[in-house]
Amino acid sequence: MLEADNLECVRGDRSLFRDLSFRVDGGQCLLVSGLNGSGKTSLLRILCGLLAPMHGTVRWRGQPIRALGDAYRSELSYLGHLSAVKEELSAAENVEVASALAGRSVPAQAARSALAEAGLRRREDLPVRVLSQGQKRRVALARLLLGGSTLWLLDEPVTALDADAVKWLAGEIDRHVARGGVAVLTSHQDLPLATAPLQTLRLRA
Amino acid sequence: MSEASLWNGFSAAVRRDLLLAMRRKSDVLTTLFFFVIVTSLFPLGIGPETDMLRRIAPGVLWVSALLATMLSLNRLFAADYVDGTLEQMALSAVPLGVLVAGKVAAHWLLAGLPLTLLAPVLGLQFDMAPRSLAVMVASLAIGTPVLSLIGAIGAALTLGVRGGGVLVSLLVLPLYVPALIFGAGAVEADVSGLGSGAHLSLLAAMLAVAGFFAPWATTAALRIALE
Numbered sequence: 001m002l003e004a005d006n007l008e009c010v011r012g013d014r015s016l017f018r019d020l021s022f023r024v025d026g027g028q029c030l031l032v033s034g035l036n037g038s039g040k041t042s043l044l045r046i047l048c049g050l051l052a053p054m055h056g057t058v059r060w061r062g063q064p065i066r067a068l069g070d071a072y073r074s075e076l077s078y079l080g081h082l083s084a085v086k087e088e089l090s091a092a093e094n095v096e097v098a099s100a101l102a103g104r105s106v107p108a109q110a111a112r113s114a115l116a117e118a119g120l121r122r123r124e125d126l127p128v129r130v131l132s133q134g135q136k137r138r139v140a141l142a143r144l145l146l147g148g149s150t151l152w153l154l155d156e157p158v159t160a161l162d163a164d165a166v167k168w169l170a171g172e173i174d175r176h177v178a179r180g181g182v183a184v185l186t187s188h189q190d191l192p193l194a195t196a197p198l199q200t201l202r203l204r205a
Numbered sequence: 206m207s208e209a210s211l212w213n214g215f216s217a218a219v220r221r222d223l224l225l226a227m228r229r230k231s232d233v234l235t236t237l238f239f240f241v242i243v244t245s246l247f248p249l250g251i252g253p254e255t256d257m258l259r260r261i262a263p264g265v266l267w268v269s270a271l272l273a274t275m276l277s278l279n280r281l282f283a284a285d286y287v288d289g290t291l292e293q294m295a296l297s298a299v300p301l302g303v304l305v306a307g308k309v310a311a312h313w314l315l316a317g318l319p320l321t322l323l324a325p326v327l328g329l330q331f332d333m334a335p336r337s338l339a340v341m342v343a344s345l346a347i348g349t350p351v352l353s354l355i356g357a358i359g360a361a362l363t364l365g366v367r368g369g370g371v372l373v374s375l376l377v378l379p380l381y382v383p384a385l386i387f388g389a390g391a392v393e394a395d396v397s398g399l400g401s402g403a404h405l406s407l408l409a410a411m412l413a414v415a416g417f418f419a420p421w422a423t424t425a426a427l428r429i430a431l432e
Contacts, residue, residue, distance in 0.1 A: 048296055049296070050292065050295060050296065050431055050432070051432055052432070070298055070299075070300060073296050073297060073298050074298035076296060078292070078293070078296050080289055080292055081289075082287075082288055082289025082292065083288070083289060084288060084289035084290045084292065084293045085288065086225060086288065086290065087288075088225055088228035088229060089224070089225070089228070093224070097217070097220075097221045097224070098290075098293065100213070100214075100217035100220075100221070101214070101217050101218060101221065101290075101293065101294055101297055101299070101304060102293065102296075102297045102298060102299070103210060103213070103214055103297050103298035103299040104298065105213065105217070
């Protein structure tokens with residue numbers, strides 16, 4: 001489903017990686033590992049189309065993502081280093097507003113149950129300002145669950161999460177992949193994934 | 206993407222920015238107070254010569270509206286850029302241009318529209334005639350959306366640049382000149398008996414051009430900032 005073909009990424013005057021090719025099919029998970037500065041985040045940003053690769057193409061269902069445009073973006077959820085939660089809004093408002101902006105409006109009840117699943121029960125109406133870093137991350141993850149997209153691109157999803165939340169997230173990724181979805185993630189911590197076809201891609205600095 | 210979902214994306218962007226502004230009222234109020242205070246300084250500084258005040262009124266009101274709009278430009282994209290929301294918008298199934306148009310519309314509702322509504326009250330300080338006040342409001346109603354649209358391009362271009370606040374004024378103020386000339390000129394033309402029709406039509410033409418091109422240019426600038 002997701003194919004990278006001879007990708008090269010140049011940041012500044014340094015080439016982070018070149019001739020990088022891989023393929024992830026439905027029901028598979030790709031774990032990208034590597035040292036700090038080896039280009040994990042750049043790779044994920046290339047895969048979601050935020051960053052243009054120097055060379056090479058990314059294909060989704062056989063078509064270059066540049067050509068697919070909005071059709072590709074409607075199947076994709078990206079969670080970056082920045083959680084994209086608004087401090088002024090409550091957790092529930094954050095999830096509802098973000099889903100509406102992503103073009104996938106959800107009913108208020110669905111937003112609340114996703115937050116409860118993410119371990120924020122009874123904190124739905126608190127302004128995000130008063131939540132901890134880990135709880136903010138959980139708000140962002142609740143948004144991911146609601147997206148219903150086929151492709152998950154998760155950049156360091158477990159940052160600031162506690163052990164229980166890591167286990168819960170690993171379970172969600174397993175379920176997503178079992179449904180036929182695709183997940184690409186970077187992580188320095190070990191995620192207790194049960195998914196059998198786990199590919200690992202190691203980037204060298 | 207269907208027309209209905211484009212419209213939903215647009216209105217979601219407008220409603221979100223209005224909701225955020227309601228939670229942080231100080232941002233909106235500073236712009237308005239700036240406008241009120243700057244326009245009030247002129248009659249105080251120049252003295253009660255009504256002829257003189259009446260003559261400078263359109264220019265003063267327009268320049269103040271222009272500066273007040275510019276002050277509020279920084280908050281258009283900066284917060285969304287810092288917390289990652291802009292990234293998510295760029296990855297939305299709704300085209301970024303539509304969301305940007307929604308944000309610009311919200312900016313106008315929070316800056317341009319209140320300025321337009323305040324202008325007739327402030328115009329009284331300059332002893333403006335009721336007819337001139339009406340023309341003034343009309344010119345601001347057509348002109349302030351142009352200011353928001355052009356300003357959005359400047360705000361997007363200076364995103365993430367250190368000292369972007371000063372840079373945005375250097376970029377945007379020269380582009381505001383045509384709107385200023387025809388906006389303030391409309392009132393003078395009406396007073397001199399020429400009629401304000403031509404000036405207002407030209408302003409409306411600027412609005413049409415800016416409304417078409419500005420969201421597109423802003424989107425391109427935002428995509429570069431996100432790379």
